[in-house]
Ligand SMILES: [Zn+2]
């Protein structure tokens with residue numbers, strides 16, 4: 001089978017399409033927590049109640065293009081693939097019985113069934129498109145709501161398993177790529193300012209101090225007492241401020257004092273990423289971060305931003321395993337990973 | 351440094367989170383990080399949802415709102431129970447999760463202050479589902495009509511009472 005075709009099948013469908021402000025914003029995500037009236041929340045429910053929830057939601061959407069994937073019907077590597085494609089959370093995999101996800105053909109909307117809540121409606125889009133993602137999630141919510149009664153009270157809004165989600169049940173988030181702010185040592189300062197407005201910022205890092213891949217997530221903490229539009233508006237306006245600061249940091253790095261150093265750094269990263277014969281996902285992500293910056297700034301030519309964005313997914317174990325088509329022990333994984341990256345970067349495009 | 355969740359393995363995943371000017375740092379082992387959803391998959395962690403840290407926040411807020419777990423009076427610990435799903439208030443404090451929609455009613459007097467601490471608000475102002483939300487509205491209207499009906503009967507205003515009865519019936523029909 002044509003490798004290119006196989007890659008396209010494994011990359012999450014939502015990655016396709018335009019990415020507004022894609023130089024800084026990787027993706028926008030909306031999540032709505034919903035529960036059906038009259039059934040205990042998943043952690044208190046028995047198998048029969050959980051199964052009823054699955055059937056009810058499936059029936060509510062039977063005239064739509066959503067299809068149900070049951071975790072019970074698939075192997076662990078297919079489940080991990082869904083996690084890496086961002087269609088389900090790792091939590092859903094803990095207990096696969098009576099769990100599943102309903103996905104639209106474009107994979108832009110996924111409804112997780114019986115995770116912490118009966119339903120978690122997620123809409124995810126590339127770039128800064130939080131409003132569009134909200135509209136899509138909202139439409140899906142309307143479809144279900146036309147058929148089923150939600151656990152809802154006028155005072156507390158949508159009733160959720162965890163009280164930190166009550167009210168709108170909305171978690172809106174954007175994933176930002178902030179390599180330049182990190183390089184100029186400003187990332188902590190810029191991000192700590194955001195906390196004043198009730199938003200949460202997270203970077204995850206392994207050993208050492210850098211967020212993996214210089215990726216940060218901004219999301220709302222407050223879900224009660226604000227409208228959905230207010231929550232989204234706040235995140236969008238804050239994101240725009242951070243975007244401006246990242247862009248000025250990139251400008252500054254391109255100045256004559258630091259340009260050569262920056263060029264050296266991104267080309268070294270590109271050299272290793274495009275020539276290595278063994279590479280772990282951790283090392284690949286570190287190099288990926290610099291290569292992506294280099295391509296975005298036009299310092300590295302012959303490779304497109306889309307191509308590098310795709311690599312973010314291709315380095316991940318389950319996607320890689322599906323690409324190779326067999327169960328790989330970790331050291332062989334590193335070999336195939338290096339090969340996939342090499343081939344992917346050498347495919348001329350654009 | 352040891353993992354602050356299991357306290358059994360070295361902490362290798364470090365998460366910094368800032369909420370409302372309040373900076374919290376979590377230090378976890380890879381296993382706990384994966385289990386709490388901050389580091390899915392076997393190799394690289396990457397973020398799905400900041401549930402874990404909000405959950406931590408909730409637990410610490412409950413400590414400060416209701417005192418330490420051990421300080422609960424027997425009344426609170428034992429008898430306070432949701433009659434629909436059977437969850438006790440002690441269960442809720444331990445797992446930080448409610449058991450069903452009716453828990454919100456059963457533990458209402460505890461949840462109010464908690465909402466204020468977590469969200470800064472206690473009332474929903476966002477989307478209202480047309481069906482469930484509509485029913486809530488209709489039920490309220492029926493209650494109001496029933497009250498008027500009692501009044502009308504007391505006044506011996508039978509024509510008005512008949513009209514109110516029809517209205518109630520029509521609304522009850524909508525609820526079916
Ligand atoms: Zn641990």
Ligand SMILES: [Zn+2]
Nearest residue numbers: 432435450453
């Ligand atoms: Zn309950």
